[in-house]
Amino acid sequence: MDIPMDRKNIDHGNYVAAPLSGGVRVEGGRSAREIFILRGGQDVVPPQCYTVEAGSILDLTVIVLPGVSARVPLTVDLLGEGAQANLSGIFLSSGDDKVDFDITMNHRVGKCKSTQLFNGVAAGNARCGFFGRIVVAPDAQQTEAFQTNHNILLGDEAKVETKPRLEIYADDVKCSHGATIGKLNEEEQYYMRSRGIPEAEAKVLQMISFVAPVIASLPETDAEGKPCREAVAQAVEEAIRAI
Amino acid sequence: MNDILLEIKDLHAKAGDKEILKGIDLTIRKGEIHAVMGPNGAGKSTLSAVLTGKPSYEVTSGSVTFMGQDLLAMKPEERAWAGLFLSFQYPIEIPGVSITNFMKTAINSKRKAQGLEPMKAGEFLKLMKEKMALVQMRAEFAKREVNVGFSGGEKKRNEIFQMAMLDPSLAILDETDSGLDVDALKIVADGVNSLHTPEKSAIVITHYQKLLEYVRPDIVHVLKAGRIVKTGGRELIDMIEKDGFEQFHNND
Numbered sequence: 001m002d003i004p005m006d007r008k009n010i011d012h013g014n015y016v017a018a019p020l021s022g023g024v025r026v027e028g029g030r031s032a033r034e035i036f037i038l039r040g041g042q043d044v045v046p047p048q049c050y051t052v053e054a055g056s057i058l059d060l061t062v063i064v065l066p067g068v069s070a071r072v073p074l075t076v077d078l079l080g081e082g083a084q085a086n087l088s089g090i091f092l093s094s095g096d097d098k099v100d101f102d103i104t105m106n107h108r109v110g111k112c113k114s115t116q117l118f119n120g121v122a123a124g125n126a127r128c129g130f131f132g133r134i135v136v137a138p139d140a141q142q143t144e145a146f147q148t149n150h151n152i153l154l155g156d157e158a159k160v161e162t163k164p165r166l167e168i169y170a171d172d173v174k175c176s177h178g179a180t181i182g183k184l185n186e187e188e189q190y191y192m193r194s195r196g197i198p199e200a201e202a203k204v205l206q207m208i209s210f211v212a213p214v215i216a217s218l219p220e221t222d223a224e225g226k227p228c229r230e231a232v233a234q235a236v237e238e239a240i241r242a243i
Numbered sequence: 244m245n246d247i248l249l250e251i252k253d254l255h256a257k258a259g260d261k262e263i264l265k266g267i268d269l270t271i272r273k274g275e276i277h278a279v280m281g282p283n284g285a286g287k288s289t290l291s292a293v294l295t296g297k298p299s300y301e302v303t304s305g306s307v308t309f310m311g312q313d314l315l316a317m318k319p320e321e322r323a324w325a326g327l328f329l330s331f332q333y334p335i336e337i338p339g340v341s342i343t344n345f346m347k348t349a350i351n352s353k354r355k356a357q358g359l360e361p362m363k364a365g366e367f368l369k370l371m372k373e374k375m376a377l378v379q380m381r382a383e384f385a386k387r388e389v390n391v392g393f394s395g396g397e398k399k400r401n402e403i404f405q406m407a408m409l410d411p412s413l414a415i416l417d418e419t420d421s422g423l424d425v426d427a428l429k430i431v432a433d434g435v436n437s438l439h440t441p442e443k444s445a446i447v448i449t450h451y452q453k454l455l456e457y458v459r460p461d462i463v464h465v466l467k468a469g470r471i472v473k474t475g476g477r478e479l480i481d482m483i484e485k486d487g488f489e490q491f492h493n494n495d
Contacts, residue, residue, distance in 0.1 A: 186298060191335040194295050195349040195405060196323035196356075205340050205348065212339020212388075 015138050015169040018106065021075045023049025026083075031057040033219060035228065037235065040067025048073050052112075054080025061218060062101075063232065064091040065239045066123075069098040076105050078112035078140075088117040088214045090236060092207075093126035093158075094243045100129040105147075107140040110170075116147040119211050123154035123243045130162045132177070138169040147177040152184060152210055154243065207240045246273045248413055248444050249294075249314075254305035256293045262303070263289040265469035271413065274441040278455055278480070279448045281466035282488045287448045288332060290466070291417045295329045296322055310412065324353045328411035330402040332418040337389035342401070343371065345389050346408050353409070374407040378434045396427030403434040414438070415446045420454035432457030452480050465491045 024047050026032045036046040052058045062072055076085045091099045105114045114134070122128045130149045151160040164177035184206045192202035215236065218229040249271040256264040263286045271277055281287050293300050294307065296319035307314040309325060317325065337345065351361040362370075371385055378400040390398050399419055406414050416435065420428055435458050439445065447458055455477075463480055465473040465488065472491045473479065482490065 188335050188337060190295075190297050190319060191331065192337075192345075192349075193319035194323055194329050194331075195345070195409065196320050196353045197349050198320045198352055198356075199318070201348060201352060205337065205345070209337050209339040216339070 015167075017108070017137065018104075018135070020079075021049035021051065021077055021106075023047055023051060023075070025051045025053065026056040026058045027051075027053035027080075029055040032059065033223065034058070034060045035218065035222070035232065036060075036062045037232070038062070038064045038068045038070055038072075040065065045070065046072070046074065049075045049077075050085070051077045051079055052083040052085050055082040056080070057084040057086070059086045059217075060088070061214065062087075062089040063214075063236065064089070064093065064099050065235070066092050066094045066097060066243055068093075069096075071100045071102060073102040074104070076103075076114070078105070078107050078114065079109060081109055081111045083109075083112045085112075085114045086117075086217070087115070088217055089120075090118070090211045090214050091120040091122075091128055092211075092236070092239050092243060093121070093128050094123040094154075095125065097124075097126045098128075099126070101131065102129075103132045105132075105134045105145060107134070107136040107143045107145060109137070110139060110141040110143065112140065113144040114146070116149075117214060117217070118149045119214055120149070120151045120160060121154060121207055121210065121240075121243065122151065122158035122160050125157045126159070128158075128160045130160070130179070131165070132163070133165040133167065134175060134177070136166075136168045136170050136173055136175065140170050141172040143170060143173040143175065145173070145175045149177075149179045150210070151179075151181045152207070153181060154184070204237075204240055207243075208237060211236060211240075247271070247308075248273050248275075248310060250306075250308045251294075252306045252308075254290075254293070254307060255303045256289060256300050257303055258289065258300050263300075263469055264293065267305070267466075267469075267471060269464065269471065271444050271446065273412075273444060275462060276439065276445045276447065276458065276460045278460035278463045279446055279466050279471075280450060280452075280463060280479070280483055280488075282450060285466045285488075286469040287450070287466055288417055289469075291329055291415045291446075291448060294322075294415060295319055295327060320352065321356075323349075323409065323411075324356045326412035328406050328409055328414045330399070330406060330414065330416045330419050332421065334390050334393075334398045334402055336391045336393075338391050340389050341386055342389055343385045346371065346405065349405075349409065370408065374404055377407050377437060378404045379430050380404060395422035396424060396430075399423055399427065399431050400434070403431050407434065407438055410438075412442070413444050413446070415448065416454075416458075417448045418450070419447070420449055420451055428453060429457065452484050455480055467491055 134145045162179040189202045222228040251269040254267040
């Protein structure tokens with residue numbers, strides 16, 4: 001079979017389409033907004049698989065508070081043109097918590113868009129992992145897929161492993177990934193302390209600042225009109241103070 | 244008893260292995276405005292960093308007394324509570340933290356350290372409004388994230404706004420004029436001047452004379468290679484304007 005000229009650089013050879021994952025369907029041009037908060041002693045775990053059809057949008061946020069050890073697998077299939085998925089998350093881990101995000105974003109058709117924004121803080125003896133895969137199928141031209149994972153280590157014993165993985169088989173795409181692991185910035189701390197904010201409080205503000213992009217992406221109210229962003233921000237702040 | 248606010252004696256400090264301050268002596272009395280001028284790399288910013296307790300600097304010898312207390316033994320936040328303020332040359336951005344929240348935390352931290360209750364919400368908002376007007380900041384400013392997306396002028400106005408909120412006895416303005424256009428410079432200078440009282444002092448650090456046309460210093464120091472090589476009145480500003488810093492030399 002002849003390969004059309006405009007496909008000649010496409011690496012069909014190695015692409016193996018994973019079986020469709022099924023799971024929760026977002027379809028009919030609908031927008032779905034899901035927020036999961038995992039707290040110690042509770043078993044709220046998000047569904048593992050989502051399928052997003054043409055013109056539909058999935059916004060999903062997972063927040064893991066201290067005292068939780070969990071593996072959070074998430075697979076999203078973008079199945080129709082114009083489908084969009086925005087995944088975000090925060091993990092605040094301390095003590096002996098073990099938290100792993102394991103994400104696969106399948107761009108199976110063209111003109112879909114996905115974003116991933118995950119920020120994590122690991123304190124104490126916590127072990128955290130972010131494994132984020134973006135797979136762009138050979139036919140998924142004009143894909144836009146972006147992934148960011150930033151991590152802060154609060155102590156010498158805490159560990160974070162981050163592993164972004166992009167598998168791109170199409171040639172007309174915009175994709176990026178960025179991952180960092182660092183510690184709290186001392187310049188910022190000094191600035192705040194020079195204003196009379198004690199070191200411990202400065203660190204709290206820094207962590208609030210660090211997770212702020214995820215909080216900012218939350219809607220002000222949920223589907224039932226109850227306060228959402230503020231409530232989540234409060235829960236997160238409490239957790240940060242308790243770390 | 245006496246009117247000495249700050250007394251620096253033979254201060255030596257280094258960053259890493261490099262000695263930057265090589266014996267600074269400086270006395271500031273209540274009500275005085277001092278200008279510290281000098282070429283790039285003279286140690287001007289190091290002096291302000293050391294006075295406010297920036298962790299990356301090490302004082303190797305000398306002493307600093309602030310209102311009778313050993314300043315060098317205090318943490319940066321304790322120095323702020325005691326009445327010291329630094330307007331940063333490069334103010335830091337803090338995304339996700341609003342100016343309101345930032346200032347509320349700063350003011351209430353000081354009150355807590357003094358054994359006072361947190362400031363009442365109404366009183367705080369009134370104070371914010373009053374001090375924002377001082378640097379011509381619009382109401383929306385209170386909700387903005389600290390320095391995020393601010394222009395150079397806005398950042399410096401925000402520094403002066405914070406200074407007004409915290410009401411320090413000694414304010415250090417580190418290159419507050421850098422990157423400002425004339426209008427912003429005037430706003431900043433008016434803010435500084437209106438905060439000045441016979442009880443309060445300021446150190447204006449600069450290597451230009453622009454700001455000093457608006458904020459008039461009583462005493463001018465020339466800092467070169469980590470030492471104050473000349474102290475005088477405002478006539479020094481004109482000498483520097485005319486012939487630069489080359490004319491001043493280390494005596495030993």
